Amino acid sequence: MVQDGGTARQNILDAASSLFAERGFEGARVDEIARRAGVNKAMLYYHVGNKQALYTAVLKRNVECLEKELLDSLGSQLSLAERFRLVISTIGSFLQSFPDHPRIMLREFASGGDRMEPVVIEGFVRILAMIRSLLEEGVRSGEFRATDPLMTHISVVGASLVLNAVQPLRSRVVAIGPTFEVPGEGVDVGAFLSDFLLHGLSTSSPGEKP
Amino acid sequence: MVQDGGTARQNILDAASSLFAERGFEGARVDEIARRAGVNKAMLYYHVGNKQALYTAVLKRNVECLEKELLDSLGSQLSLAERFRLVISTIGSFLQSFPDHPRIMLREFASGGDRMEPVVIEGFVRILAMIRSLLEEGVRSGEFRATDPLMTHISVVGASLVLNAVQPLRSRVVAIGPTFEVPGEGVDVGAFLSDFLLHGLSTSSPGEKP
DNA sequence: GTCTATATACCGATAGAC
DNA sequence: GTCTATCGGTATATAGAC
Structure with missing residues (x-):
């Protein structure tokens, strides 16, 4: 209830x-x-x-909420790396405060987006485009390696979604494989991901953080 | 049929x-x-x-098949980086030749593994453990950065799964956002991921490939 | 082992009173 | 706007002949 x-x-x-x-x-x-x-x-x-309209309403609300938060992050006057960090951690925070969203999106990924109506896909595409513009800006300026943009991009989104969606499964895995215990409950997904991805994308030597 | x-x-x-x-x-x-x-x-x-037993049989077959292939890759007498590359590309090849598997697993991630019976989870955990042992070996030897192992690990698995599962959705995204066109059909997921992840994990300067 | 016919239950959606 | 009762369709699963 x-x-x-x-x-x-x-x-x-x-x-x-x-x-x-x-x-x-x-x-x-x-x-x-x-x-x-x-x-x-x-x-x-x-x-x-009906049920489908209900589903669409849920997705529409979630996507619009994330889009709004991301627009704020992108508009800031920071360096590229800082903006990238901010965007990734904005996504991370969003997915943590709306834990239903990554799980729903993962199912949509699996089904090929069957249930996503155009109004939802459009919002999703706008979010993808924001990340993509950051990646391209980094490549142009020489800060990021020229990786395959689509693949990199899916890796970023995919890792974010899975990292957040997988939480409920983790306890079942830990129960069988005690190697996979986790230190605390609240892992900062955004911080981890932005570090990990920035390092993976960077053309410069690791170890230096602006 | x-x-x-x-x-x-x-x-x-x-x-x-x-x-x-x-x-x-x-x-x-x-x-x-x-x-x-x-x-x-x-x-x-x-x-x-019944339906649940059928589902378990499908997952069991897939997981055992991947596990067998991975054991071969891990047993080889190669350098750590080469073995990491081999393991990731083995997973990539497997997911490409069994495209159903990542989609099913993504749904399990989303539902918290509700439908996964112990026999399946055990196989899954053994696969996770293989990747984990590689990550830990790299950290011990100083070749890999000491990232959070669980998070890194989920990023590796998650990116692999999503990269492969997302193919059917891609066409719908491209239809709306033409920015996301893809050059060719057969993208080598394994090669991309092993490069991307090795770079992200490496402690050494980028640009050098053994 | 193979098939047809059917039991049983449940789900999405609606009718219609208030 | 809110509720009860119920319809019509369909799902998993099985009975039982061959």
């Missing part, structure tokens, strides 16, 4: 987001979404139309 | 693998798996028991 923090529609979107993340589109049950949102099933249909 | 290349059971596993990859566990229909395998639905149940 959602804490009833907002309007009925917001509660429905919140409940749907978590269930789509846990079980996927086909696995999520409309009855349970309604129950968890604290509303009647008929009310859910009254507010959102 | 499967080309009827093997036993009924093999055909069923092949058909199930592709449908689980396309639609996920909940989205895949037993009727369609049977149809695509060219067998009757009752025959499918006769051979594999």
